[in-house]
Amino acid sequence: MQNLDRPRRHLALALAGLAGFVDAAGYLSADRYFVSFMSGNTTRLGVELAREPAAAVFPALLAISFVAGVLAGALLSGRIPGRHKPPLLAGVATGLAFAAWLFGAGDGRAALIVLAAAMGALNNSFQSGGKVSVGITYMTGALVKLGQGLAALLQRRTADPWGDWLLLWIALACGATLGALAFVNWPGVALWIAAIVAAVLSLAARALPGRAP
Structure with a gap:
């Protein structure tokens, strides 16, 4: 986060909020x-393998779909480095819209698989040297960096600005709250809202100054 200019920091926070919104809606759907959150699904995979092996197929499919989304996003980013955000986010918006359609058609599990791929791709939004520099959809790393930054502050050592990681976590938590509220009150509309937000952020990404990261 500390290597991003202000417009890109704002975009990172908005994308974290979007990820939280989608994850909460998917979780409730x-x-x-x-x-x-593939750590949670991996835990469920292990539990299902111990209790009912046949039920472990679905969390495994979610993990595979997530990795496939990361792969697709990384390949796109590698083809147009520094200019990948608008098409990447447009692709995410398309995936979210397709998932919303699947959910409306009554195929909730297929919708979740598509959502996992879209969220995997989203993690390629910010890259440095071909690697993800800001994890948009998972906050464990951000919280670790927050804790390390606070420790450095207490020990009077130089550290990454811990407030950036706190804001990223807050953005995802707020997005998850809004996603849950949207799904509880308008279950057929929540994912369409996410798709529209992703499309708007794709357009916003076109106005970012410079090309990287």
Whole structure:
């Protein structure tokens, strides 16, 4: 986060909020699975393998779909480095819209698989040297950096600005709250809202100054 200019920091916070929104809506939509938090799905995979092996297929499919989304996003980013954000986010918006259509058609599990791919791709939004520099959909790393930054502050050592990581976590938490509220009150509309937000952010990304990161 500390290497991003202000417009890109704002975009990172908005994307984290979007990820939280989608994850909460996905979690509530079918069987309490996550579409971006693969650590949670991996735990469910292990539990299902121990209890009912046949039920472990679906969390495994979610993990595979997430990785496929990361792969697709990384390939796109590699083809047009520094200019990948608008098409990447347009692709995410398309995936979210397709998932919203699947959910409306009554195929909640297929919608979750598409959402997982979209969230995987979203993690390629910010890259440095071909690697993800800001994890948009997972906050464990951000919280670790927050804790390390606070420790450095207490020890009077130089550290990354810990406030950036705190804001990123807050953005995802607020997005998750809004996603849950939207799904509880308008279950057929929540994912369409996410798709529209992603499309708007794709347009906003076109106005970013410079080309990288």
